Amino acid sequence: MGDKLLNAFLVGGALCAIGQLLIDKTKLTSARIMVMYVTLGVFLGGLGIYQKLVDIGGAGATVPLMGFGYSLAKGVMKEVDQNGLLGAFTGGIKATAGGITAAIIFGYIASLIAKPQGRR
Amino acid sequence: MQKLYSAKDYQKYVDKKSPNSKLGLNMLKAFLTGGLICMLGQLLMNYFQSRNLDQMDYATLTAMCLILLSVILTALDIYIYIGKFGGAGASIPITGFANAIVSPAMEFKTEGYVLGVGAKMFLIAGPVLVYGISSSVILGILYYILK
Amino acid sequence: MRLGKQTVxxxxxxYITATAAIVGPYEGEGPLKDGFDRIIENDDNxxxxxxxxxxxxxxxxxHLLLQKGNTTEKNIHYVLxxxxxxxxxxxSYAFRDRECSYLGIYGACSTFGEAVGIASMIMAGGFAEQIICITSSHYxxxxxxxxYPLEFATQRPPTSQWTVTGSGGLLLQKDGTGPMVEMFTAGKIVDQGIKDANNMGAAMAPAxxxxxxxxxxxxxxxxxxxxLIVTGDLGAVGTDICRELLKQYGVDVFERHEDCGLLMYDRSKQDAHSGASGCGCCATVFSAYFYPKLRNGELTRILFVPTGALLSPTIVQQGESIACIAHAVAIAG
Incomplete structure (x- = not known):
């Protein structure tokens, strides 16, 4: 149990530290890094490499945006196995629907209630 | 007056004059922040796992909980401090994705609920979805052909 | 009278007979807090x-400026x-339904210098007796x-600058007492090829x-x-570069140069990175800090050089470099 937590901390931390390195060294904005990480996650997920990282790091690999890409990849491949080519179009969003919908609906509700704060 | 530098030489000169980010420290902070968020994710995951849910469900539930937490922290004007401290450690986890959705939604409420909140919500997260989903479709097609 | 291609x-x-400055709460915590006329309580005002x-x-x-200048709207011939x-x-919306001729100008953070220069020429041409020059910015x-949206969690690089929340203005009069505008050197647009919108000081320094x-x-x-030679908002990086560039032009200003962007915040205590920027920066600092010194004789003559980075997000996203400008106004106490 403790090992799992430590592994999640280490793997997740390392993925973020690499992201920080990219931001500081290449002047890529964090928005671009986010896009890069998701796309890379899809790619590594498709190659089956990311699965190994998930086996080691657990949430440390699934919580970062690369894990979002990995879920898209995994969902797509699962659906293609079941439904053929149509799965390429349905699998990704199906597998990630919970997260995307949660972000939209919680985000919408928050925008009704909260107001951004100024300079601090 | 005559220009003193060519564009290329001036860029070099400016790079020398501009202070760099404290790379080591920033990376350490990103490591700690990102690591802790992932550890929290693992805690949630362990909890859902112990409730005997099927694999897909508990991963999704974990993501949803982290997203809810991030939305609350953003709305309460707290997540920005986590971002200031942690940099990539706050933007790369799924919580950063949620922050990227709720922050423009809050910001552009002044322009109305349709073209403000509704449209601007995807200002930063939109590209993530566009490129993530598009690349997954390409992957799916390749997988279909190659398997 | 024209002295050269760019200078009159x-x-x-x-005469600059009055100034006024209102700033935001964060600016009001800075070292110039006692100089500002008013500090608003909340950013949303x-x-x-x-x-x-x-x-x-x-x-x-x-309105504060009219009051401090002991004048009324009907005396003001132009607002720039x-x-x-x-x-x-x-x-534009600040002067909606007001009873005075309004000339809107844009020079990014150099706008205040542009306004004072144009206003002085209008006045010297005999076309106006009282003109108000006023600019603002809001973080x-x-x-x-x-x-980005305010609540978007992201870091700023150390070269970035913070837009001042504040508005500053001055009243220019044909007759009166106070510091006088002696000369105006209108700047050219200079672009040294810097593309990093997070390093505007370096982009503006050559201008x-x-x-x-x-x-x-x-x-x-x-x-x-x-x-003193007072630049607008070069910040720490831009100030350093500007001084060195000037030295290469054979102008040594190391002993007598200040930058409004460095005066606004206490960089040791406040989160200010390379310093302050924005149309409101040099306007409020001039009003709160330099104008009183010119008035009481502590300073006899300054060269006030507001600087501006004329970028827009669109043009930066298209990969263009940042075009910059600076206008110099010589002011004698």
Missing amino acids: TFEKMP GEKSWEKAETKLMQDTY AGDLLNQNIAS CSAERQYR AADTIATHFVETGRKPEDYD
């Missing part, structure tokens, strides 16, 4: 949007105003237009150096003729 001097010099907050900031500064927002909306309205060096060539003056 005024035989009948316009009691309004529903950041743009409206900025508009009200300028309106209030305008500008800000950072698209279509200059803070300025929150600028962030959402140029960068500032160009205008200052041109001013000395065309007027025959030397840096020693001024107590």
Whole structure:
């Protein structure tokens, strides 16, 4: 149990530290890094490499945006196995629907209630 | 007056004059922040796992909980401090994705609920979805052909 | 009278008879807090949007300026105003339904210098007796237009600058007492190819150096003729570079140069990175810090050089470099 937590901390931390390195060294904005990480996650997920990282790091690999890409990849491949080519179009969003919908609906509700704060 | 530098030489000169980010420290902070968020994710995951849910469900539930937490922290004007401290450690986890959705939604409420909140919500997260989903479709097609 | 291709001097010099500055809460915690006329309590200034907050900031500064200058709206022949927002909306809406001729101008953070220069020429041409020059910027309205939503969690690089929340203005009069506008060197647009919108000081430094060096060539003056050369918002990085560029032009200002962007915040205590920027930066610092010193004789003559980065998010996203400008106004106490 403790090992799992430590592994999640280490793997997740390392993925973020690499992201920080990219931001500081290449002047890529964090928005671009986010896009890069998701796309890379899809790619590594498709190659089956990311699965190994998930086996080691657990949430440390699934919580970062690369894990979002990995879920898209995994969902797509699962659906293609079941439904053929149509799965390429349905699998990704199906597998990630919970997260995307949660972000939209919680985000919408928050925008009704909260107001951004100024300079601090 | 005559220009003193060519564009290329001036860029070099400016790079020398501009202070760099404290790379080591920033990376350490990103490591700690990102690591802790992932550890929290693992805690949630362990909890859902112990409730005997099927694999897909508990991963999704974990993501949803982290997203809810991030939305609350953003709305309460707290997540920005986590971002200031942690940099990539706050933007790369799924919580950063949620922050990227709720922050423009809050910001552009002044322009109305349709073209403000509704449209601007995807200002930063939109590209993530566009490129993530598009690349997954390409992957799916390749997988279909190659398997 | 024209002294050179870019510089004019005024035989009948316009007087700066009053100034006014209202700033945001964060600026009000800085070292110049006692110089500002008013410090607003909240960034929203009691309004529903950041743009409206900025508009009200300028309106209030305008009314305060009329009051401090002991004049009324019907005496004002022109208002020259500008800000950072698209279509200059803070300025235009601040003067909606007012009874005075309004000229909206845009020069990014150099707008204040542009306004004073044009106003002085209008006055020297005999076309006006009282003119108000006023500019504003607001951190929150600028962030959402140029960068990210306020609550978006991201770090700023150490070269970045913070837009000042504030509005500053001055009243120019044909007759009166106070510091006078002696000369105006209108800047050229200079682009040294910097593309990083997070390093505007470095982008603006060559424009500032160009205008200052041109001013000395065309007027025959030397840096020693001024107590201070005051640039607008070069920040720490830009200040350093500008001084060195000027040295290469043969102008040594190391002993007598200040930058409004470095005066606004206490960089050891406040989160300010490379310093302050924005249309409101040099306008409020001039009003709160330099104008009183010119008035009480602590300073006898300064060269005031507001600097501006004329970028928009659109052009930066298209991969263009940042075009910059600086205008120099010689002011004698």
